[in-house]
Amino acid sequence: MLDLTPKTMTERKALRINPCKTCQPVGAMYAALGVHKCLPHSHGSQGCASYHRTYLSRHFKEPAMASTSSFTEGASVFGGGGNLKTAVRNVFDIYNPDIIAVHTTCLSETIGDDVGACIADMDIPEGKYVVHTNTPSYVGSHINGFYNMMQGFINYLTVSTGTPNGKTAIFPGFVNPGDMREIKRLAGLMKVPFILFPDTSGVMDAPMVGRFEMYPKGGTTINEIRSLGDCTEVLALGPMTNTEPAELLKKKFKVPFTLLPLPIGIEATDRFLMELSRISKADVPYELEEQRGQLVDILLDSHQYTYQKTVAIYGDPDIVTGLTSLCLEMGMVPKYVITGTPMEEFTKEVTALLERYGVTGAVVKANSDLFELHQLIKNEPVDLLLGGSYGKAIAKAENIPLVRAGFPILDRYVHSYLPLVGYTGMIRIVERITNTLMDRQDATCADEDLETVM
Amino acid sequence: MNERTRMLDHYTTRVYKNRKDHVLQIENAPSSQEIAANTRTIPGIITNRGCCYAGCKGVVVGPLKDCLVITHGPIGCGYYSWGTRRNKAVAEPGGQNYLPYCFSTDMQESDIVFGGEKKLEQAIAEAVEIFHPAAIMICSTCPIGLIGDDVEAVAKRTEEKYGIKCIAFSCEGYKGVSQSAGHHIANNGLMKHIIGTGDKRPATKHAINILGEYNIGGDGWEQARILKRIGYEIVTVFTGDGSFQTMKNAHLADLNLVMCHRSINYVAEMMKDKYGTDWLKVNFIGVEATIQSLRDIAKYFDDPELTARTEEVIRDELANIADAVAYYKSKLKGKKAGIFVGGSRSHHYQALLRDFGVETIIAGYEFAHRDDYEGRQVLPTIKEDADSKNIENLVMTPDPQLYKQRYSDEKIEELRRELPLGTYAGMIRDMKDGHVVIDDFNHFETEQIIKLMKPDIFFSGIKDKYIIQKGGTPSRQMHSYDYAGPYAGFLGAVNFARDITMAIYTNAWAFVTPPWKNHSTLIGTVGTVGGDDHA
Numbered sequence: 001m002l003d004l005t006p007k008t009m010t011e012r013k014a015l016r017i018n019p020c021k022t023c024q025p026v027g028a029m030y031a032a033l034g035v036h037k038c039l040p041h042s043h044g045s046q047g048c049a050s051y052h053r054t055y056l057s058r059h060f061k062e063p064a065m066a067s068t069s070s071f072t073e074g075a076s077v078f079g080g081g082g083n084l085k086t087a088v089r090n091v092f093d094i095y096n097p098d099i100i101a102v103h104t105t106c107l108s109e110t111i112g113d114d115v116g117a118c119i120a121d122m123d124i125p126e127g128k129y130v131v132h133t134n135t136p137s138y139v140g141s142h143i144n145g146f147y148n149m150m151q152g153f154i155n156y157l158t159v160s161t162g163t164p165n166g167k168t169a170i171f172p173g174f175v176n177p178g179d180m181r182e183i184k185r186l187a188g189l190m191k192v193p194f195i196l197f198p199d200t201s202g203v204m205d206a207p208m209v210g211r212f213e214m215y216p217k218g219g220t221t222i223n224e225i226r227s228l229g230d231c232t233e234v235l236a237l238g239p240m241t242n243t244e245p246a247e248l249l250k251k252k253f254k255v256p257f258t259l260l261p262l263p264i265g266i267e268a269t270d271r272f273l274m275e276l277s278r279i280s281k282a283d284v285p286y287e288l289e290e291q292r293g294q295l296v297d298i299l300l301d302s303h304q305y306t307y308q309k310t311v312a313i314y315g316d317p318d319i320v321t322g323l324t325s326l327c328l329e330m331g332m333v334p335k336y337v338i339t340g341t342p343m344e345e346f347t348k349e350v351t352a353l354l355e356r357y358g359v360t361g362a363v364v365k366a367n368s369d370l371f372e373l374h375q376l377i378k379n380e381p382v383d384l385l386l387g388g389s390y391g392k393a394i395a396k397a398e399n400i401p402l403v404r405a406g407f408p409i410l411d412r413y414v415h416s417y418l419p420l421v422g423y424t425g426m427i428r429i430v431e432r433i434t435n436t437l438m439d440r441q442d443a444t445c446a447d448e449d450l451e452t453v454m
Numbered sequence: 455m456n457e458r459t460r461m462l463d464h465y466t467t468r469v470y471k472n473r474k475d476h477v478l479q480i481e482n483a484p485s486s487q488e489i490a491a492n493t494r495t496i497p498g499i500i501t502n503r504g505c506c507y508a509g510c511k512g513v514v515v516g517p518l519k520d521c522l523v524i525t526h527g528p529i530g531c532g533y534y535s536w537g538t539r540r541n542k543a544v545a546e547p548g549g550q551n552y553l554p555y556c557f558s559t560d561m562q563e564s565d566i567v568f569g570g571e572k573k574l575e576q577a578i579a580e581a582v583e584i585f586h587p588a589a590i591m592i593c594s595t596c597p598i599g600l601i602g603d604d605v606e607a608v609a610k611r612t613e614e615k616y617g618i619k620c621i622a623f624s625c626e627g628y629k630g631v632s633q634s635a636g637h638h639i640a641n642n643g644l645m646k647h648i649i650g651t652g653d654k655r656p657a658t659k660h661a662i663n664i665l666g667e668y669n670i671g672g673d674g675w676e677q678a679r680i681l682k683r684i685g686y687e688i689v690t691v692f693t694g695d696g697s698f699q700t701m702k703n704a705h706l707a708d709l710n711l712v713m714c715h716r717s718i719n720y721v722a723e724m725m726k727d728k729y730g731t732d733w734l735k736v737n738f739i740g741v742e743a744t745i746q747s748l749r750d751i752a753k754y755f756d757d758p759e760l761t762a763r764t765e766e767v768i769r770d771e772l773a774n775i776a777d778a779v780a781y782y783k784s785k786l787k788g789k790k791a792g793i794f795v796g797g798s799r800s801h802h803y804q805a806l807l808r809d810f811g812v813e814t815i816i817a818g819y820e821f822a823h824r825d826d827y828e829g830r831q832v833l834p835t836i837k838e839d840a841d842s843k844n845i846e847n848l849v850m851t852p853d854p855q856l857y858k859q860r861y862s863d864e865k866i867e868e869l870r871r872e873l874p875l876g877t878y879a880g881m882i883r884d885m886k887d888g889h890v891v892i893d894d895f896n897h898f899e900t901e902q903i904i905k906l907m908k909p910d911i912f913f914s915g916i917k918d919k920y921i922i923q924k925g926g927t928p929s930r931q932m933h934s935y936d937y938a939g940p941y942a943g944f945l946g947a948v949n950f951a952r953d954i955t956m957a958i959y960t961n962a963w964a965f966v967t968p969p970w971k972n973h974s975t976l977i978g979t980v981g982t983v984g985g986d987d988h989a
Contacts, residue, residue: 136528
């Protein structure tokens with residue numbers, strides 16, 4: 001497996017090998033699926049929409065509905081405005097969403113289609129909406145696409161009526177429906193009235209009921225997005241995914257925001273709950289205190305199997321930062337922490353975390369790739385890999401166990417239903433990491449060393 | 455109103471006008487009805503189609519295991535086509551296998567503004583330094599053609615500088631109307647730059663190439679197993695588990711077998727014109743179809759020893775799977791299926807389903823042309839349009855040194871009466887009255903036609919799978935085989951039957967409706983509860 005990867009590392013300036021990121025539009029598509037009765041629309045070649053829908057369906061094992069402008073060579077030369085107008089008309093006629101969320105592609109960006117002007121010039125049926133965002137694939141990653149789409153919705157829909165709605169806007173970032181459900185549970189338990197934006201729970205984890213629902217029950221509603229301007233404040237979970245939309249809301253509607261790490265791990269979850277408590281002035285209920293206590297109990301019970309174990313963590317910036325924090329809390333040593341997304345805040349955030357725990361000698365990199373990670377591991381191995389499915393080739397090549405977390409997980413089931421966030425999420429991941437390391441010990445130890453009780 | 459009319463009835467006039475020609479319901483089978491195909495998808499329609507890049511890099515070029523394929527463009531296209539298509543491959547002894555890798559120039563904004571050629575050349579330099587590949591393929595994505603990068607010039611300079619093979623494919627996503635344009639562009643590149651450049655002659659007298667077999671789930675290996683048992687020598691495969699090293703010698707084979715007609719017929723035709731190599735349409739999907747194809751190949755070679763060996767292998771293989779076939783037939787007989795795949799499987803799999811008593815009542819292609827539906831005899835009548843005109847059509851002339859026709863024209867004519875030699879009759883002829891055929895099927899039509907015709911199982915791709923399954927119909931992916939397979943040949947047929955049996959019979963179907971949905975929870979006598987009036 002990956003037999004051609006040499007141990008000797010060379011500097012690469014141009015060749016990306018085995019990327020740890022993908023392009024903006026898929027992030028925009030995912031964000032738009034988190035809006036109720038919204039059909040994401042890809043303004044580009046058919047292949048873009050096809051690839052993005054495929055990627056999302058492979059991760060969530062769910063339909064990922066989206067339409068496309070189906071560019072041809074002619075549209076690419078003369079502009080895609082005509083295609084977009086036809087597309088919008090047909091989408092409302094055939095699929096009847098309440099809102100179409102257009103995102104661009106490298107094709108429509110390169111030819112300079114003015115999507116905003118095109119939308120302004122359209123006949124949009126009464127009560128329906130078309131919004132857009134620019135997601136040039138050659139800038140940033142799918143994470144940028146995700147927050148750009150959020151901004152597209154805010155720019156088109158959000159207003160300030162002058163009457164506060166008493167709600168807190170919570171931005172969960174590019175996480176699974178399972179995480180979104182857990183964030184909502186925590187906010188509910190903390191008695192904070194909130195709007196979660198976007199919210200893919202109930203869409204990308206919709207139940208089997210014997211009939212296909214093109215627009216399942218879930219998703220942030222148009223009215224909720226409109227109402228974001230009347231929110232008391234914003235809790236932006238994951239600064240690298242949410243700073244821009246939070247700043248936009250502040251700039252346009254003077255809604256203040258607090259940037260928090262994604263609540264992955266004890267400390268980040270504690271911080272989230274403290275903020276919720278500040279807002280609602282409610283005490284943290286015993287239910288959560290009990291769960292936190294259980295989690296700490298579990299960590300103390302099992303620490304000998306994770307203490308000082310080295311781990312390589314890869315994936316999206318906010319999730320990887322959260323997982324780094326979580327691993328440190330478990331007594332593990334993050335040795336390689338990488339993201340493919342080019343965001344230098346990432347290295348700052350992670351380095352600060354590592355310093356706080358006195359971990360030295362770790363390689364922390366943004367704009368990296370899995371080929372580089374593999375070479376690093378070839379030079380100095382780790383005990384565990386933590387990240388998405390594409391790491392499985394490294395795991396196999398180097399005989400290192402892999403615990404899947406983050407995006408994309410194309411080769412396992414159920415993961416998207418369960419959270420990484422909150423104490424619940426950490427209990428789940430602690431079980432997975434500990435069991436994985438213990439299974440490895442069982443599988444590789446000498447017969448006389450096989451322990452009945454561990 | 456038949457099902458076709460009822461399905462189309464939902465459309466607005468505008469959409470109806472376009473779609474009506476892409477949908478037909480079979481009458482007077484074997485039918486010679488005409489269908490519209492290989493035309494633009496209407497913008498806004500949730501089509502299953504991909505793009506030209508997907509057809510070129512994703513389908514044809516990508517599986518070549520010893521080629522380092524660089525996607526030239528922003529990161530997405532390379533990323534999405536990385537390791538997801540299940541083209542299995544094992545490196546040749548001492549050779550390289552690049553399939554677990556993804557290479558991209560990961561273009562940034564400045565590359566779009568100032569041009570990407572320099573970055574591409576730098577990427578190639580780095581690739582050569584790290585991997586020392588024998589061949590590099592460059593596949594262009596949408597922005598490349600628009601910003602005017604001269605990828606062919608880069609390829610030429612690469613060959614001169616490093617003394618390796620380098621081929622540029624200008625397969626920008628917007629070209630053509632579907633993946634099909636990419637197949638053609640890939641075929642042209644392989645024909646121009648690889649086929650005919652080697653001189654390793656086959657060691658035996660029955661040497662073949664398999665064309666249009668991508669070794670999804672190991673399909674090609676099952677075909678190779680059977681063919682080798684009979685005594686054939688396989689020179690190269692286009693392109694599943696295929697390689698640049700073996701493809702160079704493709705022109706020295708005696709016969710081309712064509713599996714996926716859509717994606718590779720161009721190479722088959724061009725090799726016929728340039729080298730005189732005959733091509734035979736085969737289908738190794740299905741027990742009966744495999745047997746027929748094996749007999750057709752034997753008939754082409756007309757060697758009594760080979761024919762005897764063919765029958766011997768067929769007998770042995772049939773005996774080996776007889777019990778399993780009988781068992782699965784007992785589970786599947788009488789079921790009805792629908793199938794929407796790319797450009798040949800919707801036809802091939804009907805044969806396999808028939809083996810187990812399953813009738814295919816709905817079939818359609820994502821990116822086929824009229825000849826895939828109606829047969830190659832319609833080719834002269836297909837009018838070129840603006841989209842197809844943009845794809846280069848190479849005209850081959852006989853190679854002065856290498857052109858060799860195995861049989862006289864008269865003998866070939868004689869063989870053609872018995873064999874699909876250099877021809878293909880298409881899918882529609884195998885379908886019965888009332889069956890529905892849909893070209894460039896979309897989500898809406900898929901959902902509607904399933905509701906109207908109620909198949910017991912439906913085969914499509916990942917984008918459709920969960921829609922269909924949520925609607926209550928078992929669904930299997932026919933692009934990726936749901937990560938199983940092989941489905942080809944004798945052993946594959948059993949795998950397939952097992953997989954669709956489990957899709958239909960899996961226990962979870964029984965739990966879809968909760969018991970309280972069929973059961974009244976209200977207990978009491980009407981009129982006495984509460985006692986208040988509700989007025």
